[in-house]
Amino acid sequence: MNITRTLLSIGVVGLLAVSANADFTQVTDSGSEATVREIFDHYFGVATSGPMTGTLDAAHEWYTFDTGGGATRVNDFGAGYSSPIDLLTPNLSTDNDMIWTDGIATFEVQARFAGYDQSFGIDTDLTNSVVDHNEVFSVTGSGYTDTGLSGGASGLHLSGEWAWTRAGSDAGPWSSNAPDNTDSLDHVVTYLLDPADGKTNETVWWVFFEDLNNLGDHDYNDLAVEIRAQPIPVPGAAILGLVGLGMVGAVRGRFS
Numbered sequence: 001m002n003i004t005r006t007l008l009s010i011g012v013v014g015l016l017a018v019s020a021n022a023d024f025t026q027v028t029d030s031g032s033e034a035t036v037r038e039i040f041d042h043y044f045g046v047a048t049s050g051p052m053t054g055t056l057d058a059a060h061e062w063y064t065f066d067t068g069g070g071a072t073r074v075n076d077f078g079a080g081y082s083s084p085i086d087l088l089t090p091n092l093s094t095d096n097d098m099i100w101t102d103g104i105a106t107f108e109v110q111a112r113f114a115g116y117d118q119s120f121g122i123d124t125d126l127t128n129s130v131v132d133h134n135e136v137f138s139v140t141g142s143g144y145t146d147t148g149l150s151g152g153a154s155g156l157h158l159s160g161e162w163a164w165t166r167a168g169s170d171a172g173p174w175s176s177n178a179p180d181n182t183d184s185l186d187h188v189v190t191y192l193l194d195p196a197d198g199k200t201n202e203t204v205w206w207v208f209f210e211d212l213n214n215l216g217d218h219d220y221n222d223l224a225v226e227i228r229a230q231p232i233p234v235p236g237a238a239i240l241g242l243v244g245l246g247m248v249g250a251v252r253g254r255f256s
């Protein structure tokens, strides 16, 4: 009995210790396709030989770019990490990447290493526990933007709270809000970029999707999207809010 109690105590202490750490969804190298690290390397150069040859863990949560700047992994889950994450002023010590809020965003696809169609969107109804994919743009081509890949949208004003979504011909749609997914798994990993390109008024994100049911090959290179968030101008905020609602409505209308 005493031994059992002691073991239980150790277990609880161990659990608390783990809970205090960031928790990242594992990403793996599926083989012939570009890894997340190689995708960054293609655009920015990655200075270290660091992660993404195998799995990513709490000890390997960032890249440094040869060209300046870097990318920091956003926590996926874990005690002490919750949503929403602010599109413009995130706090990576407390936020996870499931639910987002506040900002004007411009989107551009950066990579697609997948055989299936890829459509990027948002779910603006987080109360119904199902993934509502309102398309923002669909992707044509594959690989990188310099190998024929294209797709994007600009100036979308996002208010309230939302999740990023991906739809295609194989499975899903999938949401960054993992509990809404039919497999309840995390199909999105996220990096906050410091691209060192002088655009200090923007917050830049890259989100990577895994498109297969039950996470398939876990390579998260099936759809990679850059999201550049701009502040909402204070004097015109009310007017922009109205425009933004109209745009979200239009996106919804196009989908339905």
Ligand SMILES: [Ca+2]
Binding pocket: 025, 075, 076, 097, 098, 176, 186, 187, 188, 189, 190
């Ligand atoms: Ca995630």
Ligand SMILES: [Ca+2]
Binding pocket: 123, 124, 125, 126, 127, 128, 129, 130, 131, 132, 180
């Ligand atoms: Ca929903």
Ligand SMILES: [Ca+2]
Binding pocket: 210, 211, 212, 216, 217, 218, 219, 220, 221, 222
């Ligand atoms: Ca995959």
Ligand SMILES: [Ca+2]
Binding pocket: 030, 033, 113, 114, 219, 220, 221, 222
């Ligand atoms: Ca893939």
